[in-house]
Amino acid sequence: MTQMKLRPLMLAGTGSDVGKSVIAAAFCRIFKQDGYTPAPFKAQNMALNSFATPEGLEIGRAQAVQAEAAGVPCHTDMNPLLLKPVADSVAQVVLHGKAIGNQQAVDYFKADNKARLRVEVNAAFDRLTTRFHPIVMEGAGSISEINLRNLDLVNMPMAMHAGASVILVADIDRGGVFASVYGTIMLLTEEERMHVKGILINKFRGDIRLFESGITMIEELCGIPVVGVVPYYKDIYIEEEDSVMLQTKQREAMHGKVNVAVVLLQHLSNFTDFNALERDPRVHLFYTNNPKELSKADIIILPGSKSTIHDLAVLRNEGLAKAIVTEAKNGKTILGICGGYQMMGESIEDPLGVESNMRRIPGLGLLPxxxxxxxxxxxxxxxxxxxxxxxxxxxxxxxxxxxxxxxPDAETINRFENGEPEGCRKGNCQGTYLHGILDNREFTDALIAPWLSEKEQETEFDYKAFKEKQYDKLADHVRKHVNMELVYEMMK
Structure with a gap:
């Protein structure tokens, strides 16, 4: 395809969890396949699942995934503002990759605060456009929250600053798609509505031919073309943005596989650490906060936490701490990652009150x-x-x-390039600060080896190659069901 100058493309939503993040990742890969140098952008993200850029700065994991789909290194300009919930109405504010403190929601939404942040996110977008083309933007939640219109940083005001062509994404699986699409369009201002160039119906189940009349009705009601109807899929695996689905994932142990239980903490972060294990054919991974279910696992993982001290106290109160220690004594493999690693030690002290009013709490005593x-x-x-x-x-x-x-003679498990040791091991217990360690075949093979039969040990799983294949499958799936000629036309 001959390259043309393209406007940015924004995937906006009728609501939360309509599939914007995954659709954005698909377009990042499609534009890459078509010879462009795309990059993702989301002005403001709220998530506990974050990632470190090559410069050692923090962004939302969803934009890191989209950058991976685009084939480019992630950068803070792709997600200049990240909110990491600490409590129901309090979040840690991360600006340009660095935490600048915790804020109450009422203070965050003050007009003068938002005006200052708007300058920052707009500047980040402008910098991104000098290095990549086109920019694939993602909105947040619904674009028609009219009570927040003047304070919105991420949806239509951002699209208008960028001069973006907006595709409205709606989830037909949850029902009410006609009302959600029409209502969203009608609640926009006339100026905002001019930027909405297309509608994408996502997560369709059944025979798409039966929805052809529905497409016509939506186009007649809204005066905006439907660019595609993307079917629900089950055989493509892209990292999820939110951890809301973890509790619904299968919790039963499975015979004939290595059973791995991830302890379901209240403030669990970076749950994508376990995607590689979840896709490994040798492993059955499940999440649980039930002490009895831990006994069914071969390997127990204590994951990262945004509130380590609080979550450790909850583990004690709910009997999970005692169960983990018991299973360690029974010979089960215990692995702690980041906050989970800290919990496995002898103590956690917080003299400055960084996380909690508790100045000291004993750990599980599994690691020195x-x-x-x-x-x-x-x-x-x-x-x-x-x-x-x-x-x-x-x-x-x-x-x-x-x-x-x-x-002094405690065993460590890793060595950085400069020779500095990292992590700790004692018997069948080990811990590390390294997120993403399970994406490395050397570590994962060693972790599950004691629980594999000889035949199973011959099996290998390359997670990086697996992910690349999934991005291509996703792009093929979306390309098949979206009128890309029309999308390119609206981006001219």
Whole structure:
């Protein structure tokens, strides 16, 4: 295809969880396949699931996934503003990859605060346009929250600043698609409506031919073309943006596979750490906060947490801490990642009140480490060697607190490129600060090896190659069901 100058494309929504993030990832891969150099952009993201850029700064994981689909390194300009919930009405504000403090929702939504942030996110978008083309933008929630119109940073005001062509994404699976599409369009101002160039119906089940009259009705009602009807899929695996589905995932152990239980913490973060295990044919992974279900697992993982001290106290109150220690004594493999690693130590101290009013809490006592919260967040991508392996692995760190070994001869599990040791192991228990460590075949193979039969040990799983294949499958799926000629036309 001969390249033409394209406007940015925004995937906006009739509501939350309509599939904007995944559709944006699909367009990132499609434009890459068509010879462009696309990049994702979301002005403001709210998520506990974050990622470290090559510069050691923090952005939402969804934009990191979209950048991966586009084949470019992620950057804070792709998600200049990240909100990480701390409580129901409090969030940590991360601006250009650095935490600038916690804010109450009522303070965050003040007009003068939003005006200052609008300047920042607009400037980030402008910088991005000098390096990539086209920009694939993502909105947040519904674009017709009229009570927040003057404070909106991420939807139609951002689209108008960018001069973007907007495609409205609606989820037909949840029902009410005609009302949600028509109502959304009608609640926009006349100026906003001019930027909406197309409508995309997502998550369709059944025979699309039966919806042809529905397409005509929507186009006649709204005066805007339907660019496609994308069917629901079950055989394409793209990282999810939110952890809301974790509790609905299968919780039963499975015979004939290595059973891995992830402890379902209240403030669980970076749940995408476990996607590789979830797709590994040798493994059955499930999430649980039931002490009895832990006994059915071969491997128990304590994941990262946005509120480590609070979640550790909850583990004790609910009997999970005692169950984890019992299973460790029974010979089960226990792995802690980031906050979970801190929990496995002898103590966590918080003298500055960074996380909690509790100044000290005993850990599970499974590893000879002590952790002190110091308020200086560490965010960086890391290359390391696992054990005695000479294969360079990759991961990233996003954490408050530093852990020190309490036994001078304690065993570590990783070595950074500069030779500095990382993590800790004691018997069948081990922990690390490295998110993404399970994406590395060397580590995962060693983790599950004690629980595999000889025949199963011959099986290998390359998660990076698997992800690339999924992006291509997603692009093919969307390209098949979307009128790309019309999309390109509206982006001229």
């Amino acid at each position: 480490i002590a952790t002190t919260m110091d308020g200086d967040k560490i965010t960086r991508q890391s290359k390391f060697y696992f054990g005695e392996s000479k294969e360079l692995c990759e991961g990233y760190e996003i954490h408050n607190g530093r852990s020190t070994l309490t036994e």
